[in-house]
Amino acid sequence: MTRANEAWESLMKAYAVLMKQFNAEDVWGDLTMREYDVLYQLSKCDSPLRMGELNRHVLLSQPALSRMVERLVERGLVERCPDLGDRRGVRLTLTPAGRETQRAIGRPHARSVARALSVLTPEELEQLAAITGKLSQSEE
Amino acid sequence: MTRANEAWESLMKAYAVLMKQFNAEDVWGDLTMREYDVLYQLSKCDSPLRMGELNRHVLLSQPALSRMVERLVERGLVERCPDLGDRRGVRLTLTPAGRETQRAIGRPHARSVARALSVLTPEELEQLAAITGKLSQSEE
DNA sequence: TTAAAGTAGATGCAAACGCATAGGTCACTA
């Protein structure tokens, strides 16, 4: 077992433990964490996001994301317009209601995250962000 | 946005990017990554594992894990015996076929992991393992 | 000793998922 494998296993375990903890918190309203993640990704970009671009940031298959977006559109949280430049594509934006929902959930969730990571020193937080940033950059 | 939130978001992104990459690799045979994860967790402990214990390490609900184990038992990869000490419980072990399957998949997958993390220095690997270890320890 | 509360895992059921593939559009070449 190499150092690399140990590090990856440790990362996976931390991810699983924290995800379970966050999921158990009572902040999600009638959204799932995955649905919230989609709203959050959209909230970060003010320019409309393409489906494929969104899919790169979300751990879902392309068809599953397509249908999740459809449900979010039906619920009035996301807007789906045709992309004028590329008529195969779709542009996604949050509706005002979607933005409000994202914020209402995001605030308490961000506090949970901060609490869960409060066992790390500021230096460790920097290192963690730098190292994981390096990992995701190298593969895209 | 605090440092903690940035670090968590960066960790999630690295997890998503690498998981997608690993999932796309052609090493899983007729198992899903989740099924492999269950076999892997079982392969780490030679003493039979309890369902609930296994569930703590796998990102699945208790009913979903129960049924996944059932399928793995039907496929002859996992054995489920009653726990003599606590007759509510179940003890899980890999069958020889399950152990062989885990190894056959684990070898090439471990190489993929090593390759994906090869952008990190040995020191960064140590830091990543230490920091993520601290995160999962603090919550259990 | 027995009733009440708690815990481990299984099951019914609707919702969501992934795989394969289809439909429609773009880009490049002949």
Place this chain on the structure above:
DNA sequence: TAGTGACCTATGCGTTTGCATCTACTTTAA
């Protein structure tokens, strides 16, 4: 400019998931 292949999103379909609940067993305490 028509044809070919790549690309983007949607849809059919069988499988898997989560939530709520159930049964069976253990633990606590009266």
